[in-house]
Amino acid sequence: MGNSLGTTSAMWREQLPALGQTMRLLLIDHPGHGDAVSTNAAAQPPPDHAAGDRSGGEATANQHTDQPPPDASADQPSGEAAAKRSAAQPPLNGSTDQPGGEPGFTPHSIDQLGRRALGILDEAGVERAHFLGLSLGGMVGMWLAANAPERVDRLAVCCTTAYFGTPEPWRQRAAAVRADGMASIAEAVVARWVRPGYDRSWLIDMLSAIDAEGYAACCDALAELDLRPALPSITAPTLVVAGDADAATPVEHARAIADGIPNARLATVPGAHLAPLESPDAVTPLLVEHFTSVRRQVLGDAHVDRAQAATTPFTADFQDFIGRYAWGDIWTRPGLDRRTRSAITLAMLATLQHEDELAMHVRAALRNGLTVEEIKEVLLQVAVYAGVPTANRAFRIADQVLSTLDTS
Numbered sequence: 001m002g003n004s005l006g007t008t009s010a011m012w013r014e015q016l017p018a019l020g021q022t023m024r025l026l027l028i029d030h031p032g033h034g035d036a037v038s039t040n041a042a043a044q045p046p047p048d049h050a051a052g053d054r055s056g057g058e059a060t061a062n063q064h065t066d067q068p069p070p071d072a073s074a075d076q077p078s079g080e081a082a083a084k085r086s087a088a089q090p091p092l093n094g095s096t097d098q099p100g101g102e103p104g105f106t107p108h109s110i111d112q113l114g115r116r117a118l119g120i121l122d123e124a125g126v127e128r129a130h131f132l133g134l135s136l137g138g139m140v141g142m143w144l145a146a147n148a149p150e151r152v153d154r155l156a157v158c159c160t161t162a163y164f165g166t167p168e169p170w171r172q173r174a175a176a177v178r179a180d181g182m183a184s185i186a187e188a189v190v191a192r193w194v195r196p197g198y199d200r201s202w203l204i205d206m207l208s209a210i211d212a213e214g215y216a217a218c219c220d221a222l223a224e225l226d227l228r229p230a231l232p233s234i235t236a237p238t239l240v241v242a243g244d245a246d247a248a249t250p251v252e253h254a255r256a257i258a259d260g261i262p263n264a265r266l267a268t269v270p271g272a273h274l275a276p277l278e279s280p281d282a283v284t285p286l287l288v289e290h291f292t293s294v295r296r297q298v299l300g301d302a303h304v305d306r307a308q309a310a311t312t313p314f315t316a317d318f319q320d321f322i323g324r325y326a327w328g329d330i331w332t333r334p335g336l337d338r339r340t341r342s343a344i345t346l347a348m349l350a351t352l353q354h355e356d357e358l359a360m361h362v363r364a365a366l367r368n369g370l371t372v373e374e375i376k377e378v379l380l381q382v383a384v385y386a387g388v389p390t391a392n393r394a395f396r397i398a399d400q401v402l403s404t405l406d407t408s
Helices: 014-021 110-124 136-147 166-178 186-193 199-209 214-225 228-233 250-262 280-292 296-297 301-309 316-330 338-352 355-367 372-386 388-403
Strands: 024-028 059-060 092-096 130-135 152-158 238-243 265-269
Touching: 014 280, 024 110, 092 214, 110 136, 110 214, 130 136, 130 280, 136 152, 136 214, 152 280, 166 214, 186 199, 228 250, 238 250, 238 280, 250 265, 250 388, 265 280, 280 296, 296 301, 296 316, 338 355, 338 372, 338 388, 355 372, 355 388, 372 388
Parallel strands: 024 092, 130 152, 152 238, 238 265
Antiparallel strands: 059 092
């Protein structure tokens, strides 16, 4: 979880209980924010993280000493590494950027902040995770999803942008806090975070306590931000949340992100820049469903969105039945991994000649990690035990689906 500029992980206080029920949480503070260290030293940037490199970085997670670091959940199928965590485990605080007593490093670009986040994941032992970020945290999340796609399972970005287009305001703000400290901007900045009527006092205190150099360095990063070219390369299923009263990153910015990331979903909720704080009843269920819905993870967001949009009062009870029993009870059982369940489902749908459902589950099987060769083997098995004509129909349907997809 990545925070907004000028905040600590306290900004997620409305979401932490619900998300922590099913996931182990790694909270990442930006340099100079919360417990994260920031220096003005002329340090070298972290080393490149090539795909598959897990050698560490310029950041380390400040873990609770009585809890082991989360792992990649080798006993769970791909995509579930960030889920199924015990709520009894406290969140990890990925807050320090001084591994092994090395000098602190203050990033001045989104690229450097992204590599710092990779280092935190490395040090925490997290191979693959869901990522949730707001504003600057969302920008780091998009960078991760584009540059280290093997590390990000599902992505949610809130009240953020891929491009501001006007660097000078950020440079002016960086200069102001370096000259006059955080208190000089606190009230004006917080006024844009929440709508009138929300208690701003604790937010002003939080922003005032941020290290000025760490904040200014993040402003330097925002001045140079342009993630627009990276958006089409993001393959992680993505939820984009926008606050309808957000003056810092208006809804148009969220729409541009949703349009740029293939198959991304856009949800607009009541609230200003810290909409998750102002509207937890709207935001939290969106995040919980996005990160924990097995139905979405298996069938894809587009299919589930169509099914929900087509639900009528007459079919609502049936949709609820399917959601609770098929996706809530059976597909989440620990006895079989998702690859095995997909193989079994393909065989049964082919045998029963349920053609529409078979096509849907060929796509799901690929999403669950089955290869084209493994799908072929399943259908050959059907030919032996359910008959050649049945398998012939199944091969035809599967071939039609596979021909429309990039399976290279």
